[in-house]
Amino acid sequence: MNKPIHLEEGQDVTVKDRNFVTALSRGLELLRAFGAGSEYLGNAELSSRTGIPRPTVSRLTYTLKQLGYLEHNERLEKYRLGAGVLALGYRYLASMGIRDIARPHLQRLADATDCAVALGTADRLSMTYIEVCQARGPLVMRLETGSRIPMATTAIGRAWLCGIPEERRHHVMDDMRRQDPDNWPAIEQAIQKALDDYANYGFCLSEGDWERDISAVATPLVLEEGSEVMAINCGGSSLRLSHRILVENLGPRLKDVVEQIKRSLEPPRLG
Structure with missing residues (x-):
């Protein structure tokens, strides 16, 4: 039996859904893990918060950083939301x-x-x-x-x-x-x-x-x-x-x- 991936209230999609892109959903879940009091998060913290395996988290954070949705602090070895997320938010509000x-x-x-x-x-x-x-x-x-x-x-x-x-x-x-x-x-x-x-x-x-x-x-x-x-x-x-x-x-x-x-x-x- 396939474990459902929870998206939002009342909506469940199984991993067998051919139209569901798991990699995309995991990337978005990482972005959602940031919030008030969580400006910087490392790969281990992101893995713990989302339940996504740490090796996968590492690949996702690298990709999101390259796209501008995350910024990396080398001293802390942690990430925070980047300007790309802010731009999307403003576009949403503007619409x-x-x-x-x-x-x-x-x-x-x-x-x-x-x-x-x-x-x-x-x-x-x-x-x-x-x-x-x-x-x-x-x-x-x-x-x-x-x-x-x-x-x-x-x-x-x-x-x-x-x-x-x-x-x-x-x-x-x-x-x-x-x-x-x-x-x-x-x-x-x-x-x-x-x-x-x-x-x-x-x-x-x-x-x-x-x-x-x-x-x-x-x-x-x-x-x-x-x-x-x-x-x-x-x-x-x-x-x-x-x-x-x-x-x-x-x-x-x-x-x-x-x-x-x-x-x-x-x-x-x-x-």
């Missing part, structure tokens, strides 16, 4: 016109509420911020574009789960259960509460679930009749954002912002 359309709406909400407001998209079991707008006052949430935060414990992650089709959500939740079986009962309960909140309010909440001193509301941004699902959050210090403020103030404002963005995306009417 997403939704950022340009959403930015002014997000910034107005951030200024009006003195909160951080972000647009995010899913990446496996995390959410990646593709646009962040900050208010001018002192804020606790100093996350930037490109930041990755967990899906299960954050308002924006739960909102994204609420926005996707039920079948896909079940696949994602199965992945969460396999990744963290010990905490799964609490995670499942929190997601179910988020689904209930979304049904009742039209938005989700996270009150100290991700970071003890951070509270936020979030709602999905469903585009092109569900073919693309993102999410937007609005949050800040838990000391300032009580449950009442989240439910009666920030949540309704955030829903209005989502509707404004959707209207901005509508083609102009003729005649």
Whole structure:
């Protein structure tokens, strides 16, 4: 029996799939191994993180270095992400016109509420911020574009789960259960509460679930009749954002912002 290669939520491909390029998938897995607090990684660390044999890792890192996707520090004998990855990231962001359309709406909400407001998209079991707008006052949430935060414990992650089709959500939740079986009962309960909140309010909440001193509301941004699902959050210090403020103030404002963005995306009417 062939061992499945896990790609993303709900998608498994076996090594017998004639259309699946294993070498390419392994190279991409190496690039994914770098993250916050992991600027430099050696071949042994990359092998440990990805499960790819070290001799194969050595060949892949050499190739990725030659292509500009990795840089090698001879003194440390380790690698870090190169300019090629950054270029790809900027091309991806530049291709997403939704950022340009959403930015002014997000910034107005951030200024009006003195909160951080972000647009995010899913990446496996995390959410990646593709646009962040900050208010001018002192804020606790100093996350930037490109930041990755967990899906299960954050308002924006739960909102994204609420926005996707039920079948896909079940696949994602199965992945969460396999990744963290010990905490799964609490995670499942929190997601179910988020689904209930979304049904009742039209938005989700996270009150100290991700970071003890951070509270936020979030709602999905469903585009092109569900073919693309993102999410937007609005949050800040838990000391300032009580449950009442989240439910009666920030949540309704955030829903209005989502509707404004959707209207901005509508083609102009003729005649």
